[in-house]
Amino acid sequence: MPRIFTYIQHRGGVVDDSAAELLTAAKKIDPNTVPTAILTGCVVDLEVACSAVRSLYSEIWRVSHEALIYPNAEVVRHALSAILPRNSILLVPHDHFGIDLSPGLSVKLDSAFVPDVLAIDRMEGESISLVRQEFGGQVSVHVRCDVSTGAVINIRPGAFKADQSTATSGVIVDKSSEVGVLTARRRYVETIVAEAGDVDITKHNVLVSIGRGIQEKDNVAIAEELASVLGAAVSCSRPVVDAKWMEKSRQVGSSGKTVKPKVYLACGISGAFQHLAGLKGNPFVIAINKNPKAPIFQVADVGIVDDVLEFLPELTQKVRESRGIAA
Amino acid sequence: MDILVCVRRVPDTSENEIKLNAEGNDIERDELVYSVNEPDNYAVEEALQIRDRVGGTVTVVTVGGEEDEEVLRRELAMGANQAALISDDAFSASDGRGIATILKSFVQKGHYDLILTGVQADDGASQIGGMLAAMLDYPFASLVNSITVEGGKLRISREVEGGNREINEIELPCVLSIQTGINEPRYVGMRGIRQVASVPIPTLRTTDIGVDHSAVGERAAKVKRIDYFVPTLGNAAEMLKGSREENAERVLELIGAKGGLK
Numbered sequence: 164m165p166r167i168f169t170y171i172q173h174r175g176g177v178v179d180d181s182a183a184e185l186l187t188a189a190k191k192i193d194p195n196t197v198p199t200a201i202l203t204g205c206v207v208d209l210e211v212a213c214s215a216v217r218s219l220y221s222e223i224w225r226v227s228h229e230a231l232i233y234p235n236a237e238v239v240r241h242a243l244s245a246i247l248p249r250n251s252i253l254l255v256p257h258d259h260f261g262i263d264l265s266p267g268l269s270v271k272l273d274s275a276f277v278p279d280v281l282a283i284d285r286m287e288g289e290s291i292s293l294v295r296q297e298f299g300g301q302v303s304v305h306v307r308c309d310v311s312t313g314a315v316i317n318i319r320p321g322a323f324k325a326d327q328s329t330a331t332s333g334v335i336v337d338k339s340s341e342v343g344v345l346t347a348r349r350r351y352v353e354t355i356v357a358e359a360g361d362v363d364i365t366k367h368n369v370l371v372s373i374g375r376g377i378q379e380k381d382n383v384a385i386a387e388e389l390a391s392v393l394g395a396a397v398s399c400s401r402p403v404v405d406a407k408w409m410e411k412s413r414q415v416g417s418s419g420k421t422v423k424p425k426v427y428l429a430c431g432i433s434g435a436f437q438h439l440a441g442l443k444g445n446p447f448v449i450a451i452n453k454n455p456k457a458p459i460f461q462v463a464d465v466g467i468v469d470d471v472l473e474f475l476p477e478l479t480q481k482v483r484e485s486r487g488i489a490a
Numbered sequence: 491m492d493i494l495v496c497v498r499r500v501p502d503t504s505e506n507e508i509k510l511n512a513e514g515n516d517i518e519r520d521e522l523v524y525s526v527n528e529p530d531n532y533a534v535e536e537a538l539q540i541r542d543r544v545g546g547t548v549t550v551v552t553v554g555g556e557e558d559e560e561v562l563r564r565e566l567a568m569g570a571n572q573a574a575l576i577s578d579d580a581f582s583a584s585d586g587r588g589i590a591t592i593l594k595s596f597v598q599k600g601h602y603d604l605i606l607t608g609v610q611a612d613d614g615a616s617q618i619g620g621m622l623a624a625m626l627d628y629p630f631a632s633l634v635n636s637i638t639v640e641g642g643k644l645r646i647s648r649e650v651e652g653g654n655r656e657i658n659e660i661e662l663p664c665v666l667s668i669q670t671g672i673n674e675p676r677y678v679g680m681r682g683i684r685q686v687a688s689v690p691i692p693t694l695r696t697t698d699i700g701v702d703h704s705a706v707g708e709r710a711a712k713v714k715r716i717d718y719f720v721p722t723l724g725n726a727a728e729m730l731k732g733s734r735e736e737n738a739e740r741v742l743e744l745i746g747a748k749g750g751l752k
Contacts, residue, residue: 235658237631240624259632259633259650259651259656262616262620262633263620263633265620266617266619266621267620267630269587269621270587270590270624276586277713278586278615295613297517297612298508298517299614300721301507301508302510302718302720304718305716305719306715307714308712309712309713314712348629348660349629349659349661350658350659350660351658352645352657353657354650354656355647355657356652357652357653357654368749368750369750393751401671402504404671407674417651418633418649418653420652420653425749426745426749426750428745433504447744447748448727449744454507461726462727463727464728465729465730466726466728466729466730467730467737474738477734477735478738478742480738481735481739481742482742485742
């Protein structure tokens with residue numbers, strides 16, 4: 164059985180939620196595994212983060228280097244390919260960092276790569292059966308991965324429950340001297356924080372959220388009208404921002420805002436996982452979509468197969484009638 | 491600057507309801523509307539804008555079959571200087587690593603300062619660009635949402651969590667995966683496509699690009715699809731089957747019941 168490692172992200176000494184999720188994923192591959200956590204970084208933050216994962220992992224590899232102070236995937240890839248034993252399995256969160264790091268790392272390690280994994284069956288012989296999604300989450304697929312020369316597996320954040328067991332006494336092993344010279348032809352400069360925007364969608368109880376189904380910019384007014392009679396705000400999914408129909412500050416999702424409304428009206432939104440990742444606090448989700456196969460219907464509480472351009476004006480009318488507002 | 495953009499022709503998920511075939515080993519592909527993978531189209535537009543600012547050429551390439559020529563022609567109509575179709579039976583059932591290996595061989599036959607891919611295609615994998623960069627030993631950045639040419643380097647921004655932008659400097663030659671929304675891709679009409687109808691698009695076989703057969707195709711693939719199935723993520727929604735008016739009525743009640751009406 165190959166050794167299993169997890170790459171743990173941390174910032175300011177705070178360990179990412181994925182640390183416990185990757186542990187669950189590792190145990191799906193092999194229930195008897197004792198995976199090793201790898202943390203890279205520098206100085207105090209790294210020490211604090213390593214100590215924090217001692218309650219989850221019984222072995223922790225610490226890689227401290229000033230070139231690793233910011234998690235630049237180009238530098239981290241060098242460090243990991245230097246220290247990982249051949250033929251091992253590495254689990255990484257499938258987020259903006261994992262997308263940056265893992266495909267190239269798998270080439271450097273001459274290992275298989277499986278991106279964005281939602282579920283894992285047990286390992287049999289030298290292969291693992293895993294579940295992915297394709298076509299915007301409309302269909303799932305079982306893939307079989309040959310791990311005879313190792314594998315890098317990117318795990319979708321939130322797809323695995325956090326491991327609740329506690330190891331409590333993890334041993335920290337320093338691997339800093341094994342990474343050699345760390346240089347990269349990509350240099351991190353700075354992070355520019357997203358602008359606040361005119362409306363703060365994180366503060367609303369009800370969001371009328373629009374997706375590609377709104378079809379054109381002029382139709383945004385249909386959603387604005389409903390939001391106005393409801394006292395709600397209009398938010399959106401990525402395609403609406405890409406098309407420049409709404410500001411980036413209105414986007415819900417992993418690359419947009421995280422919102423916690425009581426009621427979320429998903430209007431013409433397909434329901435890609437990056438979008439759903441921005442929806443927290445278990446809101447009541449009402450989905451309206453023309454496509455009965457839209458993934459949003461798998462996670463919504465109530466669904467309606469209809470054209471939002473027809474349905475929203477009808478709903479606006481009902482709200483007006485109930486509140487005695489003249490049209 | 492000589493720029494290569496790797497593109498793919500995919501079923502348009504916004505236009506199609508994706509269903510499984512009877513055997514469950516693929517999706518039902520008859521009657522699907524195909525188009526260029528959306529992030530790839532942004533990548534081509536970005537390449538054209540860079541070329542128009544600093545000079546150079548834009549080449550588009552795809553690994554696929556004859557039917558994929560239509561997306562190359564579309565990108566020529568957008569303004570790409572040349573296109574190439576890499577097609578060979580030996581490539582079928584390649585995994586991501588196999589596709590990246592084929593592209594690596596193609597890249598090494600030419601000279602490119604910058605290689606762009608879309609951030610992901612219909613399989614949602616986000617893997618080809620990073621693999622290609624590692625094979626070529628070029629620097630790589632994913633999820634790029636702005637590019638500025640500064641001398642022999644690029645200043646790029648990556649889209650990270652919460653809509654924040656991570657600014658990086660990256661040396662050339664390099665590989666970047668392009669995020670949607672980076673620009674506004676120009677419109678291509680039927681007329682534009684007709685104008686490039688006679689532009690030759692070479693079809694390249696394994697021997698033309700010198701790819702190692704043992705590194706591509708089904709036998710080399712370490713990752714293989716077994717079967718497709720319809721996902722069940724949550725407890726599927728209660729579907730409202732009334733008239734539009736009844737449904738609207740019910741939604742209003744629900745919003746009130748869930749504390750959404752002030």
